[in-house]
Amino acid sequence: MAIAVTPADLVADLTARVRAAIGTSDPVPLHAPEFGPRERAMVTDCIDSGWVSSVGSHVDAFEAAVAEACGTEHAVATVNGTSALQIALIVAGVRPGDEVLVPALSFVATANAVCHAGAVPHFLDSSIETLGLCPLALSAHLARVAERTGNGLVNRNTGRRLAAIVPMHVFGHPVDMAALNAVAEDYGLPVVEDAAEALGSLYHDRPCGSLGQIAALSFNGNKILTTGGGGAVITSNGEWARRARHLVTTAKRPHRWAFDHDEVGYNYRLPNLNAALGVAQMEALPDRLARKRRLAGQYTKAFEGCTGATVFGEPAHCRSNHWLNALVLQDGAEVHRDAILDGLNEAGLMVRPVWNLLNRLPMFVDCPAAPLPVASDLERRIVNVPSSANLARP
Numbered sequence: 001m002a003i004a005v006t007p008a009d010l011v012a013d014l015t016a017r018v019r020a021a022i023g024t025s026d027p028v029p030l031h032a033p034e035f036g037p038r039e040r041a042m043v044t045d046c047i048d049s050g051w052v053s054s055v056g057s058h059v060d061a062f063e064a065a066v067a068e069a070c071g072t073e074h075a076v077a078t079v080n081g082t083s084a085l086q087i088a089l090i091v092a093g094v095r096p097g098d099e100v101l102v103p104a105l106s107f108v109a110t111a112n113a114v115c116h117a118g119a120v121p122h123f124l125d126s127s128i129e130t131l132g133l134c135p136l137a138l139s140a141h142l143a144r145v146a147e148r149t150g151n152g153l154v155n156r157n158t159g160r161r162l163a164a165i166v167p168m169h170v171f172g173h174p175v176d177m178a179a180l181n182a183v184a185e186d187y188g189l190p191v192v193e194d195a196a197e198a199l200g201s202l203y204h205d206r207p208c209g210s211l212g213q214i215a216a217l218s219f220n221g222n223k224i225l226t227t228g229g230g231g232a233v234i235t236s237n238g239e240w241a242r243r244a245r246h247l248v249t250t251a252k253r254p255h256r257w258a259f260d261h262d263e264v265g266y267n268y269r270l271p272n273l274n275a276a277l278g279v280a281q282m283e284a285l286p287d288r289l290a291r292k293r294r295l296a297g298q299y300t301k302a303f304e305g306c307t308g309a310t311v312f313g314e315p316a317h318c319r320s321n322h323w324l325n326a327l328v329l330q331d332g333a334e335v336h337r338d339a340i341l342d343g344l345n346e347a348g349l350m351v352r353p354v355w356n357l358l359n360r361l362p363m364f365v366d367c368p369a370a371p372l373p374v375a376s377d378l379e380r381r382i383v384n385v386p387s388s389a390n391l392a393r394p
């Protein structure tokens with residue numbers, strides 16, 4: 001096999017391998033939602049019943065299915081994953097003016113949710129093994145900046161309270177949760193998982209979203225399952241679940257007819273119409289996961305012996321949901337990343353680079369950040385490739 005040396009060779013080689021993995025010459029999106037007759041029936045039923053808004057039986061059924069799949073006692077369905085994460089942070093004790101430790105390599109919503117809770121994101125480095133928060137880097141950074149005071153754990157550089165750690169399971173690959181939880185425990189910090197990309201992923205046989213104290217899921221149109229737009233707060237802490245449910249339903253005290261609200265709440269409850277879609281989608285989760293796993297295998301096989309890129313594989317002792325497949329460009333190939341993105345997109349293969357590091361976005365440039373050598377390196381190398389479950393072979 002020819003070794004790709006020029007950018008043109010490299011683009012041709014990677015294009016051929018992606019085509020071989022997915023086995024079609026048609027244009028393909030990065031990730032398409034998938035609906036069947038069950039979704040149609042559920043949504044029709046919802047319209048016919050008139051129960052389309054934020055009260056209705058499908059919301060309860062959807063929450064029960066989500067909690068069961070994630071191994072948590074409770075799920076509270078919300079309008080999107082960003083609102084779920086905001087509420088999870090608030091419930092976990094994050095207050096305005098606090099700092100929250102988040103990975104720099106994440107979707108913007110992770111940091112946005114921190115700001116929506118009135119806090120400041122504090123950016124951390126990633127691990128090459130998981131693409132998520134690096135426990136060693138976290139521990140080393142906290143040893144430098146964290147100070148125990150009468151006001152709790154404080155960042156000695158900013159004077160702000162450090163209030164929570166938010167690991168994010170990148171593309172569905174679980175982070176090294178045992179090591180992160182150990183650091184969190186050392187410092188007395190709650191762990192709020194951003195599990196938006198990791199529905200159905202397992203870490204040592206335990207579902208992502210059940211690995212910290214509370215977590216947020218997303219059911220946006222591009223995620224592994226979708227409710228159009230949607231999210232969920234999941235936790236096994238009954239008091240926290242009750243408070244999350246209260247906050248997302250305008251903090252209304254239960255009463256047959258009175259409008260009685262006891263704090264400034266949010267209108268974040270998932271409508272019944274979206275939940276109807278969600279009930280049908282949750283039924284499809286096992287099949288979706290099986291096909292995602294087969295597609296990941298197709299990519300791994302197609303990239304055997306490739307010198308320009310490797311397919312990122314699931315971390316040890318984990319079962320990823322393989323939401324988005326990722327190529328990691330090898331030394332010498334990463335400088336041609338933009339040519340690769342142009343070439344594959346022109347060939348009808350929708351590919352995208354990983355997110356820009358959050359600490360360099362204009363609204364976050366003044367936020368605290370640890371050294372980010374691994375995240376900076378990954379930022380230049382990661383390219384996501386078409387990952388819809390319908391690309392899996394039977």
Ligand SMILES: *Cc1c(COP(=O)(O)O)cnc(C)c1O
Binds near residue numbers: 110230
């Ligand atoms: C999708 C996503 C979210 C937020 O989800 P929305 O439903 O789009 O608000 C949060 N964090 C990460 C890492 C995501 O990928």
